[in-house]
Amino acid sequence: MSVKVMIPTPLRVYADKRDSAEVSAATVGEALSGLTSQFAELRKHLYTEDGKLRAFVNVYLNDEDIRYLAKENTPTKDGDTISIVPSIAGGCFGMPIDFETDRELLQWPRQHSRKPVRSQPPALPTKKFFAIAAT
Amino acid sequence: MSETLEVGISAGLTEKIRAHGVETYPYECCGALLGRENSSGGAAVVAREVLGLFPLVNRRDDSPRNRFAVTADDVREAEKAASAQGLEVIGWYHSHPDHPAKPSDFDRDHAWPWYSYIIVSVHTGVPQDMTSWRLKEDRSGYLEEKISPIKASAAN
Numbered sequence: 001m002s003v004k005v006m007i008p009t010p011l012r013v014y015a016d017k018r019d020s021a022e023v024s025a026a027t028v029g030e031a032l033s034g035l036t037s038q039f040a041e042l043r044k045h046l047y048t049e050d051g052k053l054r055a056f057v058n059v060y061l062n063d064e065d066i067r068y069l070a071k072e073n074t075p076t077k078d079g080d081t082i083s084i085v086p087s088i089a090g091g092c093f094g095m096p097i098d099f100e101t102d103r104e105l106l107q108w109p110r111q112h113s114r115k116p117v118r119s120q121p122p123a124l125p126t127k128k129f130f131a132i133a134a135t
Numbered sequence: 136m137s138e139t140l141e142v143g144i145s146a147g148l149t150e151k152i153r154a155h156g157v158e159t160y161p162y163e164c165c166g167a168l169l170g171r172e173n174s175s176g177g178a179a180v181v182a183r184e185v186l187g188l189f190p191l192v193n194r195r196d197d198s199p200r201n202r203f204a205v206t207a208d209d210v211r212e213a214e215k216a217a218s219a220q221g222l223e224v225i226g227w228y229h230s231h232p233d234h235p236a237k238p239s240d241f242d243r244d245h246a247w248p249w250y251s252y253i254i255v256s257v258h259t260g261v262p263q264d265m266t267s268w269r270l271k272e273d274r275s276g277y278l279e280e281k282i283s284p285i286k287a288s289a290a291n
Contacts, residue, residue: 008247009214009223009224009249010247010248010249010250011247011248011249012249013248013249014248041272044273044274045247045248045274055245056245056247058207065207085207085210085211086207086210086247087204087205087206087207087210088165088203088204088205088210088227088245088247089195089202089203089204089205089241089245090202090203090229090238090239090241090242090245090246090252091163091195091198091201091202091203091229091239091241091242092163092201092231092232092234092239093201093234093239093241
């Protein structure tokens with residue numbers, strides 16, 4: 001199956017500055033493997049040393065998060081689009097209040113099993129800091 | 136040949152990042168840096184310019200004093216906003232409440248290459264140092280990026 005893999009901005013420098021690549025694959029996992037075969041430098045930024053997708057790497061088949069499908073075993077068909085979308089995380093020194101949920105919370109709110117402090121996801125702030133230089 | 140990493144940002148946008156850190160103190164703030172690569176610096180200077188900010192909500196409401204998170208959906212929102220202005224998301228900013236403006240091991244474990252990571256230290260509610268970093272290619276650490284002032288436009 002021929003599928004298109006969309007490459008996020010921070011990884012394009014390792015993919016000849018391309019924003020997408022065509023691969024032949026029967027599953028999402030095969031498609032990602034095909035991508036890293038074409039562009040080997042991508043591998044360390046997508047996978048941990050033990051071969052698992054990094055927690056902050058989100059993969060969508062068309063518009064569905066593969067975590068809610070069959071993960072990397074999700075089958076693909078001709079014309080499908082796989083998107084790699086970053087999550088961003090960080091923080092200053094020290095342990096978080098709840099260490100065990102560090103990895104889980106990158107998938108918050110959909111997979112968070114514990115009740116968050118706020119009962120509703122907070123809205124994005126108003127764009128009072130949003131300023132673009134005139135071109 | 137070693138490259139000089141540099142990010143330009145106006146005084147106005149710098150103050151907005153600092154103000155965001157003060158607003159959310161004692162919790163970490165976070166947001167997207169919108170801008171573009173600047174090719175005018177020459178081959179030895181890898182420069183880019185921050186031309187806008189897209190403040191975000193820290194999704195780590197379990198440990199916001201020393202953790203921040205931006206979900207994939209928020210990343211997409213920031214990218215849409217950047218694209219609408221003919222820009223791209225070139226990095227992210229966040230604050231370190233009562234900690235130095237240096238990336239932690241946790242920052243490094245979760246960092247993406249290529250992005251500029253601006254960190255502002257906010258000590259007892261007062262903004263202090265602001266630094267910028269890019270992840271090394273081998274993920275072993277960060278390269279500090281020079282922050283250079285650029286002229287503000289009428290917008291910022």
